[in-house]
Amino acid sequence: MAGALYGRVRDELLARATPLSTYRLQLHKGFPFTAAREVVPYLARLGLSDVYCSPYLKATPGSTHGYDCVDHKQLNPEVGSPEEHGAFCSTVREHGLGQVLDVVPNHMGIESFNPLWFDVLENGPSSLYARFFDIDWSPVKDELEGKVLLPVLGDQYGVVLERGELKLGFREGAFFIHYYDRTLPLAPRQYGRVLRRGLEELEGRLGVENTHLLELHSILTAIGHLPSRTETERARVIERNREKEIIKRRLAALVEASPEVAEHISTNVKAFNGTPGNPRSFDELGELLEGCSYRLAHWRVAGEEINYRRFFDINGLAAIRVEDPDVFTEAHQRIFDWLRQGCITGLRIDHPDGLYDPTAYFLNLQEQYFIERARAVFEAEHAERAELWPEVERRLRERWQGEAGAQVGSPLRKALYVAVEKIQGGRERIPEAWAVHGTTGYRFANAVGGVFVKPDAEASLTETYHRFIDEAPDFEELVYEKKRLILRDFMSSELNMLAHRLNRISEMNRRTRDFTLNSLRRALAEFIALFPVYRTYVDDWRPELDERDVRYIQDTLRHAKARNATLNASIFDFLGDVLLRRYPEHLGPHERAEMLAFAMKVQQVTGPVMAKGLEDTVFYVYHRLVSLNEVGGEPEHFGTSAEVFHTRNQERAEHWPASMLTSSTHDTKRSEDVRARINVLTELPEEWRQRVERWSQLTRAHRTELPHGVAPCPNDEYLFYQTVVGAWPMGPSLSSEGLADLRNRIRDYMLKAIKEAKVLTSWTNPDPAYEEGVARYVEACLDEGRSRAFLEDLQSFKRRIERAGQHNSIGQLLLKMISPGVADTYQGCELWDLSLVDPDNRRPVDYGLRARLLEVLDREAEANRPGLCSQLVSNMDDGRIKLFVLAESLRLRKRQSALFHHGGYRALHLVGPRADAAVAFAREHERSVVIAAAPRYTLSALESPGGLTGAYEETSLDLPESYASMTFRDVFTGQEVRPGRQAGSVVLPLAPLLAGFPLVLLERSDG
Structure with a gap:
């Protein structure tokens, strides 16, 4: 019985497809299941494959995010009742959609009754x-x-x-x-x-x-x-x-x-x-x-x-020990009920780097999912023989562990769709042993936005920033300093705990017992502050350490020795031996277990210190180009080359084809459209320098003199200018009510930003005088009566770069939708979204408007597709062009599902005078081919006499010889095109394609 059941469930699970696309919904008291249910038909019409929900287990009352679960066994009553949840899930299924649910295995909320x-x-x-x-x-x-x-x-x-x-x-x-x-x-x-x-x-x-x-x-x-x-x-x-x-x-x-x-x-x-x-x-x-x-x-x-x-x-979020089997069961009981019932079809795992052993956790998740599906089948077919289930379960687990658990390449390891919120730094990769499909896409968000950053502006914008703030901060040193700050002022209890554990370990060996507690603490602080990524994945069950982990630990110890000439170098050697499982031969099992437990605890500390030091501090301090200051970003690198973008897409296509692709999330510091507009600054760095200097003069009177300096300081003032340029609403004018709303949003954002920076004020040690000075400055600058000259100049500049920013936005949207992976859309981002960090990016979304616009777009596309495209291009301010690009791309994904699930990736090169001013690639699967190309650095093209089409007159896509005889349909305009030849090469001239629409998306139509 167990053998037959195993085979049936195995075949059923392996036949399931991963999502093609997701749409993130933030569920809370103001947007419960009943409201989400009403949105489902619109999402299905848009072309999505899966709804992607924020956590909805019972959370702290009033929670707008759900990450503070207080009871794993109950739904959040503010989001809805079990009946309303069931109705929502049924509606999702009836419309042919899956449901990915955000799950929080690392911690619980303890502010209210838990x-x-x-x-x-x-x-x-x-x-x-x-x-x-x-x-x-x-x-x-x-x-x-x-x-x-x-x-x-x-x-x-x-x-x-x-x-x-x-x-x-x-x-x-x-x-x-x-x-x-x-x-x-x-x-x-x-x-x-x-x-x-x-x-x-x-x-x-x-x-x-x-x-x-x-x-x-x-x-x-x-x-x-x-x-x-x-x-x-x-x-x-x-x-x-x-x-x-x-x-x-x-x-x-x-x-x-x-x-x-x-x-x-x-x-x-x-x-x-x-x-x-x-x-x-x-x-x-x-x-x-x-x-x-x-x-x-x-x-x-x-x-x-x-x-x-x-x-x-x-303090209000206490970590749980999900590595304990009883805790795992408690934390996932309802989740597995919903998986077994088919209510949810995939999981997004929050903050896996906080777990004691993420690798083991993901295996447990997949194993239990298999068992739950098998149980559902068993109960349906053998309800009268329930007493047999324990023995059947035991045999199923043995077989699963022998096949999936022991073989990294087993497809059964990924039967359940799992995406993880893993932030990758530098060349960091996801451990191959993880039984997951990929990450939630922060790395992609930074890469796809980075290709619209013009690299030759780096020197000029760096010089402008340094001159304005009158200092030249070194990014890596800043990260080191802020991580030290976090360890000293916010997480010294964690450091103390580690130091005392390490001290106990040092006492086990007469060669290390003379290391003092203080010296061990200093060595640990240096190691954590210098550690270049979020964490390593040393565990107690794999015989060999990952080469990557060994390299990160050894490099960090080497740097720590070099920076600390007065600290005994042998302390770092001792620390390295413990972290790398190099145990003295005389130690018994208990002592070895203590050393391993210490190494695994260190891993749970390096991640939070990196996150707090980098994302929640440095990103609010280093303002050279704030569009680069994004979760998972590397602002020290000025954008992303096309080569790097293609390489990462190729790697994802080969190794993680179902990893998520995102551009905005509930955690992003600025929305995708804000970042896209700010990136235009790299196309006119000298003009930006002049504007900033002029604005500083025009707003000088609004700054407040304080005993320790001015409010805002130059660094915060520089942040303000980029923020207001990026977040100013689309269009040529702004009503008084609109300006008042913007003023409140920018003020609230700046107050949050300066507290997160922890330089002149902070959440834990606020400086009311400085905060009030910054608030007064923002309010005065955005007051027509007090700053007319500044506002007129600001709006003039915003209007100049706005169209290029819109092109950046739809360009990065197209690249996201056609790249290998599961394309994610954050709620509301199908139209222009100029939100800042939370809570600004969690404002209500008008789904009624979006549904009506989509219906009209569909009718007009059916009647006159070229005419609709012309209309959308001539009036980009209303955002319909973004909705159109999204809908057509999502529907292409569903139409070509095999290609987007399994297709290969081919980087395409361009030839001609603007060869570097576009990014292009093809997706291929059997006879299906899709080509995507997005212009970039478009400001000069838009301002040229011939506009976008004229600027790309002599620039073409250089295609493979195998494409020569193919016919393609333009997904946006509907026109048929065939490649031509130029100097013996197969080419597609861009100008004729861009004449109809500012993006290129071609689907092979003769295959």
């Missing part, structure tokens, strides 16, 4: 869920032994306590600690302190034989016999969990039955809560809190003393 976290706070190491969270129960600070540090207070603990802001409460048999809207559990053994207060007086009133008093004494006895909160033996943990709940039920019943006991508890609660102005009256409440499994503290101490792993440095 039943697992609440249980940990109540019971400490003795909680049933203690091992679910990545908590160091024996941290550096002795006072935190067996406790969780909770840095949630707005002031010092003693001040908060004595102001009466911490209050004891009682409800339904349980005691709680309230801090404004936050509720924390009181440790069950501390109930006895509350109940015994004034007990003799109660006995005097009721009499020692009173039934209710006897029950109270019995409850007190039960409390005294509870296993300790530090007990970890499984049987005792279960006993404690059972008995504490029985105590609560008995106490609730007693209070219900006895008004006298209820009054006794109420009086005691009031007494414990003390009297503000009388510090000693809070001593008893302080003693209660000392007996709890958490230690309340001022929020500022988090960076140094927090002892649970977080998502980056966010």
Whole structure:
């Protein structure tokens, strides 16, 4: 039975196609399942293959993103009910679409009620869920032994306590600690302190034989016999969990039955809560809190003393140990239910670099998916023989592990579509052992935008930036400095934890025991600050380390030695031995396990430090060309060459053909259209320099003189100019209401940006004077009454580069849609979207407008396709041209699904005077051929007498000889074209093609 079932499920899963295209929907209270369901018909008509949803398990109330899940077993009630979810999924299926769901395996939200976290706070190491969270129960600070540090207070603990802001409460048999809207559990053994207060007086009133008093004494006895909160033996943990709940039920019943006991508890609660102005009256409440499994503290101490792993440095997101089988099951139970039922068909995995062992996690994911699909088949066919399933499951797992688990190349490893949010730096690649289809596309977003950056402008724009800010920052040094800042001010607790673990390891060997804790900490800090990528993937089950990981570690250690001449070089050698699994022969299994665990913990720290130091700090400090400051980007490299773009596309076609391709996401710092316009600055660097200097003079009066300088500083002022140029709405004019909206958006963005930069203000140490100065500056600059000359000059410049920016936008859209991979569209981006970083990029989307525009486009295309193209080109400001390009490209993908699933990639070269001013390639599969070409550096062409067509008059696509006899149909205009010959080569002149539409998309029509 198991063998036949295995074969059937295997064949079924391998026959499933990966997505061709996705559309990201951000689900939240303002856009629930009912609203998403209404959008599905439009998305299907657009030509998409899959809906791609943000996380929708139960999250912190008010969450607009869903990454703060508080309960893996429930839907987010703000997004909809199970019935509404079912209706949404049914509608998706009825329209022939799949559904990719965003999943968060690394962490949970703990700001609001999370039943697992609440249980940990109540019971400490003795909680049933203690091992679910990545908590160091024996941290550096002795006072935190067996406790969780909770840095949630707005002031010092003693001040908060004595102001009466911490209050004891009682409800339904349980005691709680309230801090404004936050509720924390009181440790069950501390109930006895509350109940015994004034007990003799109660006995005097009721009499020692009173039934209710006897029950109270019995409850007190039960409390005294509870296993300790530090007990970890499984049987005792279960006993404690059972008995504490029985105590609560008995106490609730007693209070219900006895008004006298209820009054006794109420009086005691009031007494414990003390009297503000009388510090000693809070001593008893302080003693209660000392007996709890958490230690309340001022929020500022988090960076140094927090002892649970977080998502980056966010205290409200606690990491979970998904490497534990029970945690894996808990976190994915509903996900697998939906996969088994066919509600969802693929997963996007958030932040895999935060996982202890991503490689093992992805294998577990694929194995469990196979088992769930097999279970669905078994239950449908053998419902009456359910007792056989455990043995069938065991055999299925053995066979899966023998085939897929042991063979990196097994297609069964990728039966479930999985895309991962992996950020790749430099030449970093995805580990081949990962059982995934690829990444979510940040690298592609930077590459496709980068090809529209003109490389010969680098020197000029660099000089302009350096002159304006009066300094010359070195990018690599800036990254190093900011990572050191993150380690020092935001994640020193993680560094301290690693240093102490390394110190314990050093004590295992007499040759390393003399390394001091301080020197080990310094070496670790240097290693992490200099590490060039997000993380390595050392694990405990593969015999050999990945060459890439070895190289990154060795190179980093070499650089660290060179930078630290005063630090004993042998410390770095020791660190390298631990990280690279070079263990001394005399060490036993326990010591080796400790060293391996340290290496794997280091990997979980390098990623957050890189992300916080680079993306969330340097990208808000280094403003040479801010369109390059994108997640996964490398602003030190001035754009992307066509050769690099083609090489990456070729590699993806061969190795990761179902990796996502994106250009805007919920995480991007600027939308694809903002970046596309800013890239035009590289086509007129001298003009940009002159404008910036003029604008600085025109807005000088709006700057505020502060004791430590001006607000905004020159660096922030330079950011403002690029931001307002990039985000100014399309069109020749802007209404007063539109200007007011833009002013508010730019002000809010600038305030976020300067806090993220952590230079003159920050989230943790704000400088109100500087922030107010920047806000006043933005408001004054974008006020017609106060800055008319600036606004007129700004709009004139924006209007000059706007058309070239639009061409960049539709050009990068075309390249994305035809490149190898799964083309993703972020919500709303089918029309012009000039959004900035969140929350700006999560504003409501008018889907009704988009659906109406698509219907009209389809009607007009059917009636007169060339005429429609001419109309779209003449009026690009309304964004319909972008919707048209997207829809036609998506429909081509569906029409040529075999080509886009399996097709090869061929870079095409151009010949002629503007050969470098376009990017072109072909996709090929059997007899199908698709050619795409996007002009770039179009500003000079658009401003030339002959326009775009005239500028490309003598430029042609150089095609392979095999294309000579082919006939192609222009997907946009519908015209038929055939290659010609020029000097013995097969060519397609660009000018005739661009005369009808500013992009080239040709589909072979004679195949």
